[in-house]
Amino acid sequence: MAGPLHASVRAQMSEVFTLDVSVDLPPGITILFGASGSGKSTLLRAIAGLARPDAGRIAIGDRVLFDTATGVDLPPQARRVGYVFQQLALFPHFTVRGNLEYGVAALPPAERTRRVEEVARRFHIDRLMERRPARLSGGERQRVALARALVTDPDLLLLDEPLSALDYATQSRIIEDLRAWNAAHGIPVLYVTHAHREVFALGERCVVLDHGRVLAVGTPHEVIDLPAHETIAQIAGFENLFTATVTARRPSNGVMQCRLGESLSELEVPLGMADVGGSVRLAIRAGDILLAVEEPRGLSARNVLRGTLTSLTREGPTVSARVDAGEPFIVHLTPGAVEALHLMVPMPVWLVLKTHSCRVVSL
Amino acid sequence: MAGPLHASVRAQMSEVFTLDVSVDLPPGITILFGASGSGKSTLLRAIAGLARPDAGRIAIGDRVLFDTATGVDLPPQARRVGYVFQQLALFPHFTVRGNLEYGVAALPPAERTRRVEEVARRFHIDRLMERRPARLSGGERQRVALARALVTDPDLLLLDEPLSALDYATQSRIIEDLRAWNAAHGIPVLYVTHAHREVFALGERCVVLDHGRVLAVGTPHEVIDLPAHETIAQIAGFENLFTATVTARRPSNGVMQCRLGESLSELEVPLGMADVGGSVRLAIRAGDILLAVEEPRGLSARNVLRGTLTSLTREGPTVSARVDAGEPFIVHLTPGAVEALHLMVPMPVWLVLKTHSCRVVSL
Amino acid sequence: MSGIDWQAVGLSLRLAAIVDVILLVVGVPIAWWLAFRRRPWTFLVESVVALPLVLPPTVLGFYVLVAMGPRSPLGRVWEAMAGGPLAFTFEALVIASVVYSLPFVVQPVASAFRQIDPALGEASSTLGASPWRTFVRITLPLAREGIMAGAVLGFAHTLGEFGVVLMVGGNLPGVTRTVSIAIYDQVQALQVEAANRTALLMLLFSLAALAVVYGPLRRASHVTPQA
Amino acid sequence: MSGIDWQAVGLSLRLAAIVDVILLVVGVPIAWWLAFRRRPWTFLVESVVALPLVLPPTVLGFYVLVAMGPRSPLGRVWEAMAGGPLAFTFEALVIASVVYSLPFVVQPVASAFRQIDPALGEASSTLGASPWRTFVRITLPLAREGIMAGAVLGFAHTLGEFGVVLMVGGNLPGVTRTVSIAIYDQVQALQVEAANRTALLMLLFSLAALAVVYGPLRRASHVTPQA
């Protein structure tokens, strides 16, 4: 049953925002990623049948849900789509149990009770079954909304930031559960999140939206680690973004040489489309840069930049170092490294970057 | 003006949940941390005057907001407390502008407009000023709620997961803004979050709740890196938790020796309260463990365990390795390290742990 | 208590109960349509529903009487089917009272429907519920306050109604003579004492009925503030 | 149009407008109290407000008349202050109509108040708003649908009211003779044509009034579903 999701929709939401998206999702979890206001929830609403696109086609396998060409437009209740709303939309007049049972009312009572109790146990809301939503905490509500959607056994699952209000440990448990659920059910899941952790822990595939359009599709690594567009770099948290000028191309080695901004620093980076003399944007993760207190020798790494350490800030398990190497760099270190290297501000340091840690972003 | 917050409250919410908390917060951002349902929102409601505690005292500086001893109970509107609700509670019948202006209606019109436009620009909602909340995205709503509370210039700020629906880049910008705002205003801010990132980026102080009680108070590092109680270790994401038996104590060196579980592996850890033969729990972050493919020699680190690499999973920018060293260990590596060390499953590896990377958790 | 027309009391309570049920059955769907299926001309329907309010009851009664009379299509159809004229029967009272009290149910219920968060209906439909099930399980219970208000207004108004009932019913003891007509007659005949007694009885009945609806037994509202 | 008592039409519209304003001014606070300040005995207040509904209008009118008459305390105080009797004045009509139509405003408004998410009032108070400001700027606008329903019911009901008005007002041309009494008189005099014309006029007036309230110009509700 079920099958992959195809959705191509165009919907004008306001004068300034139009959703214009086409995606094909095989069974499995697909992360929907994008800045606030990029159209993620709107896409989910269109797929669920809650917003009518101006044009397009939506199908699960060969079951057509919506098609302007043939005039098909199934109502939401006929689409067999599970949806966890960003604002949850729990039924305030039902208990938790009532909310969970709502979508499985057609099952025989014994089976219904079994399924409901199972999902409640799994999401640790079994103690709360007789409470009304108004008397739950934020995270408890979110778990109830998730359980309510999962218990119905849909053909497609739409999850709009379903773990945002949960603590680390609870998230971890639920992520495990969702992974297992996904393996067992094999339906397409479209999962909106801003958290990198969820992207990598859950996503087999990733769709990035920007201003209502698909910016990129691929595995989380392809899409987020290898940004094809600066927006993704920003969304995905590449701390270092520079403009550089191509000074030489060596297609045989698959690399090119660039000069960083107005500085004299040169970097070897993966070959891009730009010609010599052209401009490119480079994105580098702060965690991909090594820092040395003595000039490194005999290293395989091709890029070594000299600079000055200007600040050290501890941010949780990592220390963020700012280094002025012509351009300002951010480098992430472990507290242990800071200690071992006896880092002090200011002091001269060397930055070590592997060629493939430098991502060439199209402008 | 303003001054530190003192709050000691006792409130029975249901037969199974009682909040019983006493905290003193100096000006600056204090992170309120705790599992889902631990009482964070309830504490905020009590401080804001929206839930009446059964007993207690709440004061900002020498301004008493609530005191069962003297019968003081200021209504919420007299408390000068800014509150961003977990469920936002935007006014649906006002535009964004109307929502922002609501709390500053008493100001002269020109000043009011200036303040509102400034905060709107800062939170990137200036394009949305004439929209109703029903027509905003989830993240846009959250920014409006935050702006609405900040614009009023309160004596105390209560933020209940104010950034949970925002993408990384927007979060970063707002965190910067909040830091600047905090520096300029110098009032106590109580900030609920589940995200480690926000804890470390914002918090000068951290209060951990568990089942309605204060579990720990201190800097984020004290509280989260040096867990005094296993619950914090779990909340804070210590991936490795073991039971160990104390085999020797060397108080002069400030360390003791432990045997891990049923294995033969011994570890040197910071001195704890347990006696020889007693049990302790050890918490170790996956990111604090080094992995070597040859037996390390001449290292300052005291703990080297031999084991077998059993799995490698990429989770975003880090690779999670599982190593069986008598007990199952989780180790976080960079992808670069995986490549450089030519890691393969299975292969023999050595784990390197600094003494002070092992945290002794009280049972 | 002497002077009380117990037959009329029973008749009134029966009439009000039956009418109230019909009012809900008829009025709630109209309210739903008004709230959720707005067209530019919907206000016309809204206005037509409200019209009975604007006419003096006796005059409305006169029009209803003519509409039920043997020369009207309705009257003829009824006579052919029921074997007797419609006017001056209990059924005629029921019909006239429903027409007269309809706006008191439609208005509060429609406004309660409009106040419901549409996301809840959407959630219901994504959980596979038909529009009917959504209506019965989500929309109706969430509009409970408005429906209760409408039911109370409809019931009380039918109990107190008199102009329409008199005109259409003809004051037949045991058939169409309701308490309100009985009290009216007593006041007209200047039997104030008897009228007082009957009125007091009605008040007590109504207090009892309202106590059940609004009483201390009332369940807590689901939107009760926390703590 | 001949046969139409324009004086009565004007009087009715004036009466209905004044009464509706007073109904809102009096009824909305009562509704607020009923919705947000529940005590175990609140249902008693609720019931007392609803009681005028249960009595036949003429009988209610009779009681109001006695309460206003020269032998009652109210009547005496009024006479001492105003220099003339209260009954049979326009003011008497206003008072009687307010009493009679109050439940039609209180019930829908109270139920609308109860449907409001309490978090919004809480948010308002943490933003420094006094209970009064919260009421005016948050509670009232969010109960708009219920208040509109109450205002429409109150206005229309006062226009159509007749039993109370006749009893308390005495059908004095230009003072207390409203359209509904005029229509009633025409029907009594068997001048059905004239009654029809006057009734039609009332319907048109009411349609116009309702068109303004419910019409196509109506602002979109703030809870309109997305897209």
Next chain:
Amino acid sequence: GAQIAVAAASDLQPVLPDIATRFQRATGQTVRISYGSSGTFVSQIQNGAPFDVFLSADDAYVRRLVDSGHGDPHGQVGYATGRLALWSRKDRGLALASVASLGDGRIRRIAIANPDHAPYGRAAVDALERSGVYEQVRGKIVRGENVAQAAQFAQSGSADVAIVALSLTLAPAMAQIGTAVELPMTAFAPIRQTAVVLTRSRNQDLARRFVGFLVDPDIQRLLQSSGFGPHP
């Protein structure tokens, strides 16, 4: 100039405006008329209604007012007597001769005014009793609030026959579509339509003149041509 307020029984609606006009022409004073049921007026007058004259449908109500001190015992005038008629729609095809013919099986509904408080209703019951058919037709009777409503019951076709004031049946709306048969004045206790000057009137003189005007021969002729009997 001065004016008087007259509270009048509803059955006077067809003629009273004419009488008022003539009174104005004769005296130059305006008359404002309120119609209603006599029972209502008694309650209102006892509670201070600002009327100068009360034209009652029968003398019992006037007596009540006089007894309670609201009516001037010296200002009473019987201005007419009520006449009763059987009325039915022509299209019913009933040939009605007298009250006795109401036993006819084709007659299912007989409309009368409420005998509890309407004088014409009391008279109708009296007529039925005297002719001995009351028990037979009792179950067919529907009662209107007043005679006009009883007439409407028959006019609309919902009742087959109405026993109402003759004056009503002369109104065009009824005369055109139905036939009226007057009952002999001896068939029921007389309905003494009585006027009274009210003691709280500030215009006693004018009120007295108005009451006197009602027995003016011209007015009496007018009343009789409108279906009322001569005052006793």
